[in-house]
Amino acid sequence: MSATASVCPAHQGRDDRKSAQIAAANLAPQEGARVVGAFASVREILRSTQVRQAGASADQADLSKPGEISFFFLDGDLHRKRRAAVAGLFAPKTIVTRHQAVMDRTMDEIIAKLRSRGSAPLDELSWQMAVDVAADIIGLTDSDSSENLANRVKAVLDLSMGRSDSWLGKALLTAKIMIRVGAFWKHDLSPAVEARRKHPKNDVISHLVKENYSKKGMIMECLSYGGAGMMTTREFIVMCAWHLFDDPALLERFLTGGEDDQFAILEEILRLDPVVSLLHRRAAAPVEGSAGVMMQEGEVAALSIRDANTDEATTGPCPYELDPDRAKRMKAVGAYMSFGDGPHRCPGAQVALHETRIFLDRLFRLPGIRLVCEPTIIWNRQIQGYELRGAVVACDPA
């Protein structure tokens, strides 16, 4: 479908992936981890009750103080209860009845900005959408500006996965993180908490206030939801736009199809170019799968989302081709493993899909919309995923 697509040598069909090359060159599973790529195996491990989070700083989380660490690092009953307590905020019904209004309002602002300027960096526009939606769900709505909020969240997350082996390096890193977290607390979270103590709302922070979370617990929970919602959705939107700009037939189908078809297109793009490429799990006990023992106690598995998403056993033939009808034909979930699976499946998956659909539907209906500069694809070692920077879109002036 892409003009630059090449024929896949290993399979009969095109290779429409845009991030495969940079991922292949940079993917770095945790040292000592066994890479697992078969879809069925990845799913069984992610759904197992015997595995625990690994990678992504999980080994640094102090599980003896669950009230002070993110839900992301928890497992079992406590994890489920923490997720369930705010699950309603991410439910399909809530998206339609509440979040869609935020998405529409933000998109009005984005369109107005683009039309008045004539052109804009695409990732700046997608960042605004991702930040506004995530902030509303979390309750980070009392900051000085959403742009400053986003920068402070990103500043903390950029450092939080950093490592240093030297004593001095660790001390410096800790000091930097504390300064940035302090700024986030002072300018974003504290005002939001105070506002919700007086007037509770239906958002994550109101729940944390109601449950008497500690300051540290609140910071960790909000940064987890915020980081995931903002940083990954920004890339997803740009990646989908890039595919659609490259492929007039696909764009035509996107603009003329119903919502279900639009979602099918977006999920298929995400299958080919998942934002997160690796998930790590450690076995707390032997993991039994349908084909016997899959992991020994203590073993760490690096689950390759890219391999699972292109496993012909579940994709059917030509797994590297962009085929929006594939999932329905294969009776599969459209995004395959791109949002993870099991208890830790991405809570905001449906939110991300909806905001991306609304963003692109509005963007591509703008008169004269065009991609004047393609994105540069770079690799984020911390999250083991791609970032798309430098894309510029232009439209006819208002």
Next chain:
Amino acid sequence: MVAITFIAADGTDQPIDAEEGLSLMESAVGNGIEVIEAQCGGNAYCGTCRVYIDPAWRAVTGDVTEVEVAMIEVSGDMTPGVRLSCQITVTPSLEGLIVRTPMSQS
């Protein structure tokens, strides 16, 4: 295989042969019961695979589990016998099971 009958909101029925060990949701999707959306793929995180268990079968399928409660509450669906079909495993004891489905999952 286990014989299960899905009855749509308009009263039409669709019998299927469900594979033992799969979830009721997976069996429904695999047999073309389109109203079962299962957006989260069977992790009890979306509430879009709701079904209503026929009264005569509720003792066999069991009550709503703790895992299902949050998403069922959010859906606002208070229909008696409501369950998330992703949390029901197909076993031989379900032979002849009758489940009804909502008009839509939204």
